[in-house]
Amino acid sequence: MKVLEIKNLKKDFGEKTVLEDISLTVNKGEVISVIGPSGSGKSTLLRCATFLEKATDGSIAYCEKEVVKSEGGRAIYPSKAEMKAARSKFGLVFQSFNLFPHFNVLKNVTDAPISVMKRDREQVMTEAREMLKRVGLEDKENAYPCELSGGQQQRVAIARALVMNPEIIFFDEPTSALDPEITAGILKIMKELAEADMTMVIVTHEIDFARAVSDRVIFMADGHIIEQGSPKDIIDNSDNERTRAFLRKL
Amino acid sequence: MTNSRTKRYFIGSICMLLLLSLFMGMTLTLSSGEVYAENESKKTFTVGFDASFPPYGYRDENGEYVGFDLDLAEEVCTRKGWTLKKQPIDWDSKDMELDSGAIDCIWNGFTINGRENDYTWSEPYVDNSQVVIVKADSKIKSLSDLKGKTVVVQADSSALAAFTGDDATEENKSLAKSFKELQQVSDYNSAFLNLESGMVDAICMDIGVASYQVKQRGEKYIILSEEVSSEQYGVGFKLGNTALRDEVMEVLYAMKADGKFDEIAKKWELETAVCLKAAAPKETTADESQPEKTAPAQSATHMSVGQIALDLLGGMGATLLIFCLTLIFALPLGLILTFIRMTKIKVIQLLAKFYISVMRGTPLMLQLLVVCYGPHYVFGLNTDSSFRFYAVIIGFSLNYAAYFAEIFRAGIQAVPIGQREAASVLGYSRGQTFRKIVFPQMVKNILPPMTNEVITLVKDTSLAFALAYTEVFTLAKQIAAAEANIMPLFVAGVFYYVFNLLVAFIMGRIEKKLNYYH
Numbered sequence: 001m002k003v004l005e006i007k008n009l010k011k012d013f014g015e016k017t018v019l020e021d022i023s024l025t026v027n028k029g030e031v032i033s034v035i036g037p038s039g040s041g042k043s044t045l046l047r048c049a050t051f052l053e054k055a056t057d058g059s060i061a062y063c064e065k066e067v068v069k070s071e072g073g074r075a076i077y078p079s080k081a082e083m084k085a086a087r088s089k090f091g092l093v094f095q096s097f098n099l100f101p102h103f104n105v106l107k108n109v110t111d112a113p114i115s116v117m118k119r120d121r122e123q124v125m126t127e128a129r130e131m132l133k134r135v136g137l138e139d140k141e142n143a144y145p146c147e148l149s150g151g152q153q154q155r156v157a158i159a160r161a162l163v164m165n166p167e168i169i170f171f172d173e174p175t176s177a178l179d180p181e182i183t184a185g186i187l188k189i190m191k192e193l194a195e196a197d198m199t200m201v202i203v204t205h206e207i208d209f210a211r212a213v214s215d216r217v218i219f220m221a222d223g224h225i226i227e228q229g230s231p232k233d234i235i236d237n238s239d240n241e242r243t244r245a246f247l248r249k250l
Numbered sequence: 251m252t253n254s255r256t257k258r259y260f261i262g263s264i265c266m267l268l269l270l271s272l273f274m275g276m277t278l279t280l281s282s283g284e285v286y287a288e289n290e291s292k293k294t295f296t297v298g299f300d301a302s303f304p305p306y307g308y309r310d311e312n313g314e315y316v317g318f319d320l321d322l323a324e325e326v327c328t329r330k331g332w333t334l335k336k337q338p339i340d341w342d343s344k345d346m347e348l349d350s351g352a353i354d355c356i357w358n359g360f361t362i363n364g365r366e367n368d369y370t371w372s373e374p375y376v377d378n379s380q381v382v383i384v385k386a387d388s389k390i391k392s393l394s395d396l397k398g399k400t401v402v403v404q405a406d407s408s409a410l411a412a413f414t415g416d417d418a419t420e421e422n423k424s425l426a427k428s429f430k431e432l433q434q435v436s437d438y439n440s441a442f443l444n445l446e447s448g449m450v451d452a453i454c455m456d457i458g459v460a461s462y463q464v465k466q467r468g469e470k471y472i473i474l475s476e477e478v479s480s481e482q483y484g485v486g487f488k489l490g491n492t493a494l495r496d497e498v499m500e501v502l503y504a505m506k507a508d509g510k511f512d513e514i515a516k517k518w519e520l521e522t523a524v525c526l527k528a529a530a531p532k533e534t535t536a537d538e539s540q541p542e543k544t545a546p547a548q549s550a551t552h553m554s555v556g557q558i559a560l561d562l563l564g565g566m567g568a569t570l571l572i573f574c575l576t577l578i579f580a581l582p583l584g585l586i587l588t589f590i591r592m593t594k595i596k597v598i599q600l601l602a603k604f605y606i607s608v609m610r611g612t613p614l615m616l617q618l619l620v621v622c623y624g625p626h627y628v629f630g631l632n633t634d635s636s637f638r639f640y641a642v643i644i645g646f647s648l649n650y651a652a653y654f655a656e657i658f659r660a661g662i663q664a665v666p667i668g669q670r671e672a673a674s675v676l677g678y679s680r681g682q683t684f685r686k687i688v689f690p691q692m693v694k695n696i697l698p699p700m701t702n703e704v705i706t707l708v709k710d711t712s713l714a715f716a717l718a719y720t721e722v723f724t725l726a727k728q729i730a731a732a733e734a735n736i737m738p739l740f741v742a743g744v745f746y747y748v749f750n751l752l753v754a755f756i757m758g759r760i761e762k763k764l765n766y767y768h
Contacts, residue, residue: 050675051674052671052674080679084679087674087675087676087677088677091675092672092675094672096668098666098668098669098671098672099672100669100687101691101767101768102690102691102694102767111686112676112677112678115678115686116676116679116682117677144766146768164676164677
């Protein structure tokens with residue numbers, strides 16, 4: 001099944017076009033890494049896919065149901081209810097975690113399933129504790145985000161995304177704000193998720209990690225997808241000059 | 251490191267402030283020294299008067315202080331070679347002004363009757379009576395018709411004394427008791443605003459002022475033929491200051507003798523009221539022993555601090571009520587205003603911006619007057635006396651909502667955009683996002699500026715005096731004037747201070763309570 005299908009996506013900020021003619025299909029269980037220089041449009045692509053930015057043109061479909069349609073050169077967004085339904089298909093892990101500081105860890109993880117999805121409270125609590133155990137924070141459920149390290153906060157953010165049972169999780173440079181030794185712990189959790197057949201799209205600068213976990217690597221520059229393929233083809237044996245120039249600098 | 255630097259900066263600023271105030275203090279001392287030096291060559295005669303008491307003393311359309319009494323004082327000074335200083339005073343504080351030496355005398359249609367022992371008096375020079383003014387179409391034709399009506403007088407005026415003073419006649423006392431309410435305002439302009447808008451039914455005031463006011467204001471008002479009391483005006487000097495009194499009297503007699511006095515009276519159309527006799531009566535020497543006799547008696551009547559506090563209790567309650575009701579209305583109103591201010595629709599946003607800029611850009615006291623008297627003058631509505639209270643609450647709420655709105659906006663904008671993005675991805679609706687995510691964080695953000703604003707509100711409640719709403723400050727001023735004692739003002743000050751200590755304490759507790767995260 002195609003979990004995500006983006007066709008001919010275009011995004012303008014005023015006069016400036018930051019994404020052009022982006023088409024991307026993500027199949028169930030697939031792990032995709034998006035690499036490229038700063039300002040290439042990687043984050044904007046994730047933000048369009050998660051509706052944080054409105055696309056200028058193009059279509060976006062989740063689980064083979066078209067949400068954003070392209071009509072007459074413009075992207076048409078559906079009703080609030082349809083948007084809400086589409087939002088339940090994905091999760092997003094931010095570079096800056098964005099935990100709710102006034103909620104403790106358990107509430108950060110459980111509030112959305114309970115108050116947005118109206119799921120059974122007890123069941124959500126059980127699942128949330130399982131997820132916290134999975135990310136190694138079972139003893140921190142009463143702590144507030146300000147009492148946690150950056151790495152611990154990011155683990156909570158991953159648990160928060162997982163409890164929503166999404167079809168796909170986007171990661172927007174999840175380790176860029178973290179120290180290298182802490183980064184390893186987050187990457188390990190993500191690798192475990194990949195091995196458990198979670199569908200993931202990861203914007204990252206960790207090339208070794210991308211090589212290790214990805215089924216497919218996408219290289220972006222100047223708002224375009226320059227090339228995509230297996231990690232081996234893109235990271236190790238690319239014959240594209242720009243890809244090689246980018247990888248050399250890392 | 252940074253901590254000690256901020257500390258040093260803080261101490262530096264305090265030193266600068268101290269230096270600055272020291273410097274300003276020195277300039278002040280220097281300049282007052284100059285005045286003193288001038289005094290020796292040419293004496294300054296400072297006349298205290300209420301600048302809203304025509305035709306005796308008032309501010310004319312050119313902004314000059316003029317009037318019958320001021321013309322008399324001017325002539326006295328010319329003849330004595332003194333420099334006249336016209337000092338407009340707050341009528342309620344006239345005793346403090348006189349006792350502190352800030353003014354040499356009160357010369358301002360100043361009624362002697364009932365105050366015989368409080369001042370060293372000149373000979374009476376104007377005969378004056380207290381009369382009642384009503385609207386021309388009013389059903390009130392005689393004093394007995396005032397039963398069950400609302401009557402307004404100037405605070406600490408002879409009209410008030412005629413109804414409630416120690417020397418008031420039994421007849422007038424029972425008349426005052428039959429009123430629905432006897433209200434006090436600080437000046438006659440407010441009294442007429444009240445009468446015009448229907449908040450009061452009648453004004454009681456001196457006949458000279460009444461004739462002048464009725465003439466100035468056209469045929470809308472009439473003076474009842476029945477008088478409340480009759481009385482005389484004199485110049486009031488500080489108790490015991492007979493030397494200055496005698497000097498002034500000497501000149502006044504001379505003016506009376508050569509016709510200048512009557513000429514000035516004629517100019518102000520007061521010739522019928524003038525009662526100064528040409529000959530100097532010799533019994534003044536007998537009067538001179540009077541001050542020594544009465545002075546100790548007066549100080550013995552001073553109220554104790556506890557008594558004052560007890561008397562102020564009602565005012566404290568009124569202040570508390572204004573404070574609480576303003577918060578109850580202004581907080582939600584401010585939040586609504588924030589939403590309007592932050593909407594994406596430009597026109598509506600602009601409206602909110604305009605509202606806030608007007609509310610912040612004009613004096614609160616003026617806004618209170620507009621809210622109170624606007625309904626009558628703009629829409630022709632007749633407001634009754636209970637409206638005064640509503641006007642205070644509405645005025646305060648509208649004003650404070652504007653300030654709160656801007657504080658809320660700053661608090662909302664200080665919540666990182668990532669919070670709303672995380673909520674959006676998790677599927678929270680806009681309402682849920684505001685209620686569960688943004689609002690609680692906003693509350694934490696705004697506590698310090700909110701504490702400031704709430705403390706300001708406590709002190710601003712005193713502005714209700716502009717609408718003659720008797721909160722603690724107005725009451726303290728009235729008691730201070732009646733008792734010729736500054737203590738009520740101190741007690742009121744202590745009340746405000748303790749109130750604000752409490753506010754700061756409570757806000758501090760809330761801040762601490764919300765400190766579980768940052």
